[in-house]
Amino acid sequence: MDACRVNLSYLLDPAHWEIGAAYSIPTLILAHLGYTVLALLIGTVVALPVGLYIGHTGRGSFLAINAGNAGRSLPTLGLLMLLVTLLGLGLLPVLIALTVLVVPPILTSTYAGMRSLDRRVVDAARGMGMRSWQVLTRVELPMALPVLMGGFRSAALQVVATATVAAAVGLSGLGRLLIDGLAVNDYSRVLAGAIVVAVLAVLVDLSLALVQRWIVSPGLKGTD
Amino acid sequence: MITFEDVVKVYPGGSTAVDHLSLELPTGKLTALVGPSGCGKTTSLRMINRMVTPTSGRILIDGEDVAGRDEAALRRGIGYVIQHAGLFPHRTVLDNVATVPVLLGKTRREARAAAQELLERVGLSADFAKRYPAQLSGGQQQRVGVARALAADPPIMLMDEPFSAVDPVVREQLHREFLRLQEDLGKTIALVTHDIDEAIKLGDRVAVFRQGGRLAQVGTPRELLAAPSDDFVAEFVGRDRGLRGLSFDSAAGLPVRPVDGLLLDDAGRPLGWPGDDGPRDTGGTFTKDDSLRVVADLAIRSPVGIAVRVGPDGAADGLVSHHDLADYLAGRRS
Numbered sequence A: 001m002d003a004c005r006v007n008l009s010y011l012l013d014p015a016h017w018e019i020g021a022a023y024s025i026p027t028l029i030l031a032h033l034g035y036t037v038l039a040l041l042i043g044t045v046v047a048l049p050v051g052l053y054i055g056h057t058g059r060g061s062f063l064a065i066n067a068g069n070a071g072r073s074l075p076t077l078g079l080l081m082l083l084v085t086l087l088g089l090g091l092l093p094v095l096i097a098l099t100v101l102v103v104p105p106i107l108t109s110t111y112a113g114m115r116s117l118d119r120r121v122v123d124a125a126r127g128m129g130m131r132s133w134q135v136l137t138r139v140e141l142p143m144a145l146p147v148l149m150g151g152f153r154s155a156a157l158q159v160v161a162t163a164t165v166a167a168a169v170g171l172s173g174l175g176r177l178l179i180d181g182l183a184v185n186d187y188s189r190v191l192a193g194a195i196v197v198a199v200l201a202v203l204v205d206l207s208l209a210l211v212q213r214w215i216v217s218p219g220l221k222g223t224d
Numbered sequence B: 001m002i003t004f005e006d007v008v009k010v011y012p013g014g015s016t017a018v019d020h021l022s023l024e025l026p027t028g029k030l031t032a033l034v035g036p037s038g039c040g041k042t043t044s045l046r047m048i049n050r051m052v053t054p055t056s057g058r059i060l061i062d063g064e065d066v067a068g069r070d071e072a073a074l075r076r077g078i079g080y081v082i083q084h085a086g087l088f089p090h091r092t093v094l095d096n097v098a099t100v101p102v103l104l105g106k107t108r109r110e111a112r113a114a115a116q117e118l119l120e121r122v123g124l125s126a127d128f129a130k131r132y133p134a135q136l137s138g139g140q141q142q143r144v145g146v147a148r149a150l151a152a153d154p155p156i157m158l159m160d161e162p163f164s165a166v167d168p169v170v171r172e173q174l175h176r177e178f179l180r181l182q183e184d185l186g187k188t189i190a191l192v193t194h195d196i197d198e199a200i201k202l203g204d205r206v207a208v209f210r211q212g213g214r215l216a217q218v219g220t221p222r223e224l225l226a227a228p229s230d231d232f233v234a235e236f237v238g239r240d241r242g243l244r245g246l247s248f249d250s251a252a253g254l255p256v257r258p259v260d261g262l263l264l265d266d267a268g269r270p271l272g273w274p275g276d277d278g279p280r281d282t283g284g285t286f287t288k289d290d291s292l293r294v295v296a297d298l299a300i301r302s303p304v305g306i307a308v309r310v311g312p313d314g315a316a317d318g319l320v321s322h323h324d325l326a327d328y329l330a331g332r333r334s
């Protein structure tokens, strides 16, 4: 490999930042974020209710703990290839593979957040006359939010980094820069892809940190 | 009135927490449930609002079995102050207090306005309203806990060691405020404590529990001090129950001797007892409204063994020596 051919030229070339162009960096970012948000959405819809149910009732906690471990050890790229052979090319196998990635951290953290609650406060809520779902939505969920958001943020980071696999099965996203760059030995393009993915991950985490500040009660942030 | 009818609670695992309890908690009165740790006080309390289900027996509120009531509705009608306050950490003090009124269908704004007033009633100024529980001291948290239980103005209050997490000085203050509040409100209260002094001070009636969840004795504080039913109760109310029992006796009927030998000012107010280096302090005075315990204490502390009574104008109007007091008590006994 010729080292002097790896530089920031691809990243800094204004032509690659043209809005709306089919292969421009903004377009790839948009597609990348699209996969990320969809996977997080589906993952949350699947994992959050299950985690809340397990945490609220205490039933099936083995599921929350083991799903976490099993999910973490699945290689996303391998799973994706398997899904493509089963389902064919398309968005569906990518979304399934990414969802499998985000479910474990969300499930485990929801459960952990619910279990870490001060049971006396939950007891007080019942003693005041809250019904079961009121206890869940007005007391348990808000109190579990700090831990839950921690899990959600780590899921988001993982999925931003891993959504590059979409390009491996012919879809868009920042993975295109990596795969196409490698294919034509354009290492500056690969570098551009890596840098944009890293910056995107940081930005996503920062915006989620802001969301967390906004939705978590100040009463749970310790005293200052 | 709250009635326990032969109530038994055996927890899974086999420990009997409450053993054949029959007890009445009269309407508008404070009944203190007291006893050593683990004797089933909390369990008994929590069976009233169905947080615990009895193994057998019934609990009636004004004749109606609580087992037939909707759980949540029942609990909204009963104030509950939890051991260690149990405040919601994610809600402001104001919203903690507004909890039950909101559950009962009040708008948040109405409930908050009422909560604000209640906070003042329990001795917390308006600037506490926006704080979170973590920003309060233990005593302040307990006040909020009491306010939260009072918020929907329930006729019944269950209080589980509501004053336990504070130092004796603050507890004393909370007791005073609480008694004043109860005088106004006249709630039917079940108050759990393991502190017999607290039970005697706050309770209109005191139910003493013993290990194994059995009721040892129930009666007014005075009855308990004067006639403990057995050694356990006698031991539990303490060796100084004779002296403590005097707090229930008024000094109004106590005969006094004429004021003699005491140094007085122009208005007849006591200056002290004559001594070599000028007047010696009397150690305080009592009035007809004080208890015999106050008189006994004054007689003991007085440099000459004599307690001084004063009238409404502060002028000395009688003397009682500790011999007089002993004679009076002996005469009363026979």
Ligand SMILES: Nc1ncnc2c1ncn2[C@@H]1O[C@H](COP(=O)(O)OP(=O)(O)OP(=O)(O)O)[C@@H](O)[C@H]1O
Pocket (backbone or CB within 6 Å): B011, B012, B013, B015, B016, B017, B036, B037, B038, B039, B040, B041, B042, B043, B044, B194
């Ligand atoms: N949920 C439970 N499961 C099993 N046993 C319990 C449970 N709650 C209480 N017990 C047992 O029942 C007995 C009575 O407990 P309870 O909490 O009513 O006592 P208490 O008089 O309130 O004690 P304390 O003064 O320490 O609060 C104890 O022996 C306790 O171990």
Ligand SMILES: [Mg+2]
Pocket (backbone or CB within 6 Å): B041, B042, B043, B083, B160, B192
């Ligand atoms: Mg208890």
